[in-house]
Amino acid sequence: MADTTAMAMQGPSGPKPKRAISARNIVLYGFLIVAALYWLLPLYVMIVTSLKGLPEVRMGNIFSPPMELTFEPWVKAWDSACTGLYCEGLKVGFWNSVQILIPSTIISIVIASVNGYALSFWRFKGSEIFFTILLFGAFIPYQVMLYPLVIILRELHLFSSLSGVVLIHTIFGMPILTLLFRNYFAGVPDELFKAARVDGAGFWRIFFQIMLPMSLPIFVVAIILQVTGIWNDFLFGIIYAGTTNFPMTVQLNNIVNSTQGVKEYNVNMAATLLTGALPLIVYFVSGKLFVRGIAAGAVKG
Amino acid sequence: MTGTLSFIRNIEQKTWWKRRPKILRNLSAKIAALPMIAVALVGFVGCSVWSIVYSFTSSKSLPKENFVGFKQYDRLFDSSRWQVSVENVAIYGVCSLVFSLTIGFLLAVALDQKIRFENTFRTIFLYPFALSFIVTGLVWQWLLNADFGIAQVIRDIGFTNFELSILSSREYAIYAIIIAGLWQGTGFVMALMLAGLRGIDQDIWKASRVDGIPAWRTYIFIVIPMMKPVFITTLVIIASGIVKVFDLVVALTAGGPGGSSELPAKYVYDFMFGRANLGQALAASTIMLTTVLIILIPWAYLEFSQKKEESNG
Numbered sequence: 001m002a003d004t005t006a007m008a009m010q011g012p013s014g015p016k017p018k019r020a021i022s023a024r025n026i027v028l029y030g031f032l033i034v035a036a037l038y039w040l041l042p043l044y045v046m047i048v049t050s051l052k053g054l055p056e057v058r059m060g061n062i063f064s065p066p067m068e069l070t071f072e073p074w075v076k077a078w079d080s081a082c083t084g085l086y087c088e089g090l091k092v093g094f095w096n097s098v099q100i101l102i103p104s105t106i107i108s109i110v111i112a113s114v115n116g117y118a119l120s121f122w123r124f125k126g127s128e129i130f131f132t133i134l135l136f137g138a139f140i141p142y143q144v145m146l147y148p149l150v151i152i153l154r155e156l157h158l159f160s161s162l163s164g165v166v167l168i169h170t171i172f173g174m175p176i177l178t179l180l181f182r183n184y185f186a187g188v189p190d191e192l193f194k195a196a197r198v199d200g201a202g203f204w205r206i207f208f209q210i211m212l213p214m215s216l217p218i219f220v221v222a223i224i225l226q227v228t229g230i231w232n233d234f235l236f237g238i239i240y241a242g243t244t245n246f247p248m249t250v251q252l253n254n255i256v257n258s259t260q261g262v263k264e265y266n267v268n269m270a271a272t273l274l275t276g277a278l279p280l281i282v283y284f285v286s287g288k289l290f291v292r293g294i295a296a297g298a299v300k301g
Numbered sequence: 302m303t304g305t306l307s308f309i310r311n312i313e314q315k316t317w318w319k320r321r322p323k324i325l326r327n328l329s330a331k332i333a334a335l336p337m338i339a340v341a342l343v344g345f346v347g348c349s350v351w352s353i354v355y356s357f358t359s360s361k362s363l364p365k366e367n368f369v370g371f372k373q374y375d376r377l378f379d380s381s382r383w384q385v386s387v388e389n390v391a392i393y394g395v396c397s398l399v400f401s402l403t404i405g406f407l408l409a410v411a412l413d414q415k416i417r418f419e420n421t422f423r424t425i426f427l428y429p430f431a432l433s434f435i436v437t438g439l440v441w442q443w444l445l446n447a448d449f450g451i452a453q454v455i456r457d458i459g460f461t462n463f464e465l466s467i468l469s470s471r472e473y474a475i476y477a478i479i480i481a482g483l484w485q486g487t488g489f490v491m492a493l494m495l496a497g498l499r500g501i502d503q504d505i506w507k508a509s510r511v512d513g514i515p516a517w518r519t520y521i522f523i524v525i526p527m528m529k530p531v532f533i534t535t536l537v538i539i540a541s542g543i544v545k546v547f548d549l550v551v552a553l554t555a556g557g558p559g560g561s562s563e564l565p566a567k568y569v570y571d572f573m574f575g576r577a578n579l580g581q582a583l584a585a586s587t588i589m590l591t592t593v594l595i596i597l598i599p600w601a602y603l604e605f606s607q608k609k610e611e612s613n614g
Binding site: 028029031032035036038039040041042043045046049057058061062063111114115117118119122123124127130131133134136137139140141142143144145146147148149151152171174178202203204228231232233234235239249252253256257265268269272275276279280282283284287290291 | 326327329330331333334336337338340341342343344345346347348349351352353355364404407408411412414416420422423424425426427428429431432433434435436439440441442443444446449450451453454457484488492537541544545547548551552555565566569570573574579582583585586587589590593597601
């Protein structure tokens, strides 16, 4: 009882509440909702189209939901869609992409993390110069380096093989990943490193016992960055993998843009969704970490 | 006794350490940095130099050392296909820079108004960035399909004569690529801008409110100038991305109709692997490299001199 009187005496506190519906809010939310619809539309159309039968696709409106739900296009896209030469569907490309993705991600991150660590704590004469060259490499158009790398891979007997593509991804992933790890380790207090040095720990011991356990988040960011980047690659796959090893993106393009036969738009959209599925899942699951990944090199750099 | 011995041995070790040749000092770090050094020198510098050198040869399907001076460059600038490519990349570049920066900034400002569902909106605007350019290109190819795409919907509404031939039009095909590119990339610009806006000191806002300055004026005259570094970095990232655009054209128009939506990156690819005209492809790629360096070097210089000032001050 006494409490309520005390509160009534004080009256409401804080700023005057804003009205929910004001001209400003209508403009603001209107703009955001229109924009959101524009951004969602393609995804929606992809999903609806992939669930329709071909006659319905040809008859109807691309925005209308399927009258007869069918998963046939998905099965066909995965199992038996034709690229012009073979009719094995996307599954071949999927497994190729997996075989490229896993080693490329692991190798590039292992190398870049050690590199970033060496660049922040164990600088030697010239290390900064090499790093600057490496960063410039991130901006050089790939076209300049495509052919010499063909020659190098041929000399190493890796041209037209999955290992060749893995090597290429490791090379081109290095600038951004090294930058990512270097910036992260630069934020680790120097005292920690010095204390470990005084205790007699060397290069590798400090890395494995001190730096690794505390840098788990940045490894997650690096994995997100590499998984989406490598999965989405088209250029390196089409040049260095060889026809039997084409990754999923290349196969997808071959299926959809093949000039032979009837255009099966529903199968095409199912195939497109299948190819986009992995990066989309990574994106929706990882949320803010994804943003951190793509912004890491950009804003801090 | 043993204590003294070990002490002496210690000193010996110390001096041995000191006398180690320079190159062996910090050896583990150098070994760890070997991949980086190899990639920087062999991969980036070596390959670029190789391409520049061989752009002065008449190499066809295989590299040959018969130097012909600037002949490949003459042929390149005379080629109508290259001229179209350069023109297209200019249109694409200007449009995507202007629109992605404007829309991206507006979206970021809208998201920064302490709105509800901020995370949902941000997720929606950014998801295309996770997708491959191939996926983006194919979706838009379907949406812009003249027979069954958006065009048909508009015809169904009642505009029976409506035609959307953007993909089969020599003049407008490049704009289809721009639309698709903006759909994919604007969210990224928004994310960078939002990070920039969040980095602005909140006291600025309090001060401008006390002075009675309307929000839009605060944005234009105070916030945007403060965000200059973010704008410049974003600009450099978009610009270096524009030069590289390749997959999107391959998926959306394949350079067509009739080569009207070709871009330099595709020109290089086609001459290198399709037409077996290596010298020509390398000349084109060297021009691309030069363009990027013209953008990049002033920026790097600017960034570097700023950092130097900061560390001095």
